[in-house]
Amino acid sequence: MQKISRLLFILFFISLSTISAQKSAIYTQESKDFDKALSLYNEHQYASAQLIFEKVKSAAANEELKSDCSYYVANCAIRTNQPNADVLMERFVTDYPTSRKQNQAYIEVAHYYFKQGSYPQALKWFEKVDESYLSYSEQDKFNFQKGYSFFSSKNKKEATTYFNKVANSPEYGSQAKYYLGFMAYEGDDYKQATKYFDEVSGEEKYKEKLSYYQADMNFKLGNFQKAIDLGLKAMPKSNAIEQSELNKIIGESYFNLKQYAKSIPYLALYKGKKGKWNNTDFYQLGYAYFMQKDYENAISQFNKIINGKDFVAQNAYYHLGESYLNLDKKQQALNAFKNASEMEFDAAIQEDASLNYAKLSYEIGNSYQSTPAVLMAFIKKYPNNANNSEIERLLIDSYISSRNYKEALILLEKNKSPENKLAYQKVTFYRGLELYTDGKYQEAATQFENSLDQQKDAKFTARATFWKGEIQYVLGDFKNALLSYKQFQGLAAAKETPEYKNVNYNVAYSYFKLKEYDQAGNYFQNQIDNLKDDKVRLNDSYLRLADCRFVTSKYTAALEAYNKVIELKSVDADYAYFQKALCYGFNSKNDKKIQELNAFLQLYPKSEYRDDAFFELGNTYVAENKQDLAIKTYDKLNAEFKNGSFTSKAILRQGLVYYNADKDEQALVKFKKVAADFPKTPEALEAVSTARLIYVDNGKVDEYATWVRTLDFVAVTDAELDNDTYEAAEKQYLQNNTKQAISGFSGYVSKFPNGIHSLKANFYLAQLYFSDGQESKSIPNFEYVIAQPRSEFTEQSLARLAQIFLKNEEISKAIPVLTRLENEADFPQNKTFAQSNLMKSYYDNKDYPNSVVYAEKVLANPKTDDNVKSDAQIIIARAAIQTGDETKARSAYAKLQTIAKGELAAEALFYDAYFKNKDGKFEASNEVVQKLAKNYSGYKYFGAKGLILMAKNFYGLKDSFQATYILDSVIKNFTDFPDVVSEAQTELNAIKSEEAKTNSSVAP
DSSP states (O other), X not given: OHHHHHHHXXXXXXXXXHHHXXXXXXXHHHHHHHXXXXXXXXXXXXXXXXXXXXXXXXXXXXXXXXXXXXXXXXXXXXXXXXXXXXXXXXXHHHHOTTOTTHHHHHHHHHHHHHHHTOHHHHHHHHTTOOGGGOOHHHHHHHHHHHHHHHHHTTOHHHHHHHHHHTTTOTTTHHHHHHHHHHHHHXXXXXXXXXXXXXXXXXXXXXXXXXXXXXXXXXXXXXXXXHHHHHHHHHGGGSOHHHHHHHHHHHHHHHHHTTOHHHHHHHHHHOOOBTTBBOHHHHHHHHHHHHHTTOHHHHHHHHTTXXXXXXXXXXXXXXXXXXXXXXXXOHHHHHHHHHHHHTOOSOHHHHHHHHHHHHHHHHHHOXXXXXXXXXXXXXXXXXTTOTTHHHHHHHHHHHHHHTOOHHHHHHHHHHOOOGGGHHHHXXXXXXXXXXXXXXXXXXXXXXXXXXXXXXOOOHHHHHHHHHHHHHHHHHTTOHHHHHHHHHHHHHSGGGGGSTTGGGHHHHHHHHHHHTTOHHHHHHHHHHHHHHOOSOHHHHHXXXXXXXXXXXXXXOHHHHHHHHXXXXXXXXXXXXXXXXXXXXXXXXXXXXXXXXXHHHHHHHHOTTOTTHHHHHHHHHHHHHXXXXXXXXXXXXXXXXXHOTTOTTHHHHHHHHHHHHHHTTOHHHHHHHHHHHHHHSTTSHHHHHHHHHHHHHHHHTTOHHHHHHHXXXXXXXXXXXXXXXXXXXXXXXXXXXXXXXXXXXXHHHHHHHHOTTOTTHHHHHHHHHHXXXXXXXXXXXXXXXXXXXXXXXXXXXXXXXXHHHHHHHHTTOHHHHHHHHHHHHHHOOSHHHHHHHHHHHHHHHHHTXXXXXXXXXXXXXXXXXXXXXXXXXXXXXXXXXXXXXXXXXHHHHHHHHHHHHHOOHHHHHHHHHHHHHHHHHTTOHHHHHHHHHHHHHHOTTOHHHHHHHHHHHHHHHHHTTOHHHHHHHHHHHHHHOTTOHHHHHHHHHHHHHHHHHHTTTBTTOOO
């Protein structure tokens, strides 16, 4: 071409001027550069070519050359992925609208992007092409590539149009039919898909893929055996994702053919969609295991179905329940059947699940709702169920077996049909026992009366009669208690009851409280004769028998009984030994009495009766005219018990001994000590009175008067008025004229605040206020008494004040009073009262170390009854939990289980389950929670907390369904306990978040 151009220049432009010659030279250079750039372009050196094309374009005067350069610059930009490539190409089209390269530009760019696999970009340029300018040979390539670009963009309608244009093309026909078949397959048009696939099935490159699609199509068409055959054939040539899907196709085909054993390995190898299984996947594998009676593996699949709310889930939960039943895991089965019974997708499954749920609730208890409520709900919802007669029988018995007497009673009160009277009699009796255990005696009495009204079961009539007597006894109505116990003894069915063995003991104590000691002693003897196995009651019966004989002056008989107590080495052996010594004194054997009292002091160095023994020994020495020994004994007493209840009495006795021996000076020293150290006490008044006799006998009345003026409780001039005022008030007191006595004593205290009788007057006035229900008014008078030196009124005043402060919840005031009572009490029951309430008060004040100190003191006392021991153990346990000392808490709760009843027993069981959970003993923990649900279902708070533990246990056992279902139920059913619901929600969120990693049906 260059030669021809030069020839033309020679022929036609030989006469051009010099300037024209220069232009020709420039054009020739541009042409060379353009050709060079074109050569680089064809060699795919687009960047270098682009630079030269741009240079040529900028220098060229020829529009066609500029047009070509613009075309190639844009093409180079596209092929080097420059960001402004499309702008350059659009500019080329705009600037040169008549360029013959315009359509070709679109085609080439589109083909380029198609080749690179950039189908969206390719489609963009294909859309710009004017198809009417395409040659026949270009049309097939264009239609196929544009069709495929639509296919890759999920535009199946347009893809189908273009693929159909080349369906018969020798070059592109097979590919087009393959994709047409694939789109029909994806659109579930298996007939059309099969048609296209069959047309290309002979070509090797499609065989691998076609086997997979054909297997899936046959599965979806219900041709399960063919799907299996094709799936097995396609498996070796498929990739990992396709193999996963083929395993699902083959496994589910076997499943649908009920060949469950064959389905299992294939279903198990399925990887899920995006690595996650849905509920149907878990159900099918679980059901296949279930049909093979491989219940453990069935459970492991079923329990992964979380949040399921469809037909599949209902079926899964039902078969999960059956699997658990076959493995005797009844609590788990109960939860599964409960869930299935609450779904309405299949009515038959719902009814059968409800039946199983009701039966299991009866059998093992139910923490969600009372067993009677479950059974009654079933009867109401399914009145025509063939099992209703059995359910009705279980309903009656469930009132007792579930021990949920409170809720059972509510249901029975609403349904007082004749056939329920027996159940009502039993439930009211057991509810009465619960209330008695909780210290709600009046409410318990009402329930025992309700039980007695029915008279359906003679045994329960007898038992209710006995416990009616127990409440009367506890409330201090000993006369009626005795009548109830006697009535119980007279009932024929009484001998068949557990209460009968101890009725003599109860009758004996009633007589004892009524001060009919002969009768009491006889019944304590009956208890001893009839029951030797109960060591605690045997010891106590001997002791009370001895006391009865002692009080009725039958000292020889008392001696025999006290000796039995000593022989049995009971906790009261020291008391018995002391009383034994007294018996010898009353039998006029003072030598033996002195011998035994001295032996007692040697044998029992820590006895509570040691000060009594010293005082009694001193008195006996006085009676035997052994004055020196008496003085020494009183000295020992005062040295060992510096502020004891006998201290003032012992010093007074020493003074009297000296007075009777005419040792006036020594006597006065003792009398003055009593008056100074124990003012206003009866001993002080007697000391002053006796000292007056000494002064008068010795003619020293002035000295007496001087001394007496130093005593603020003796005003000699006012003594007569003082005595008269006091005696008038005391007279009303002794005649039980409460109002007049209160008026008299308050008048005395007001007129004589430091009078001779001020101690007694304040004490009696306080007692009257207390008995009259004016407890707050009694406080200043009791406080006056305890502010004075110790007297016979101190201990009782401390006890009363403590009661008042505790009742008013004035803990800070109660603690110092209780502390004094503990240190100063002579009566063991007052010491126990002080220690037990100090224990509770310190705990309420969150002073856990001191609460534990006193709890351990209470437990160390062998005479502490079980109720107080339960309180002590619970204080130790709760304090240990609060302070993070779980080792101590474990021990305390374990001990509590052996003695606790009612709510404390429920709490102890909960913590038993709690610690087993912490130790990873999940099954053992669940067994305890089941026991809690069955035996203590009335205590909802611990029942709810126990369910959360059960959920944690199940999750620890890899049972996700049980865990999530229980937590869901807690959240729905226990809204009265926000802390429990909050804890359940936290646990549920954590489990769902973890499970969402493997189950596509779980929302995190």
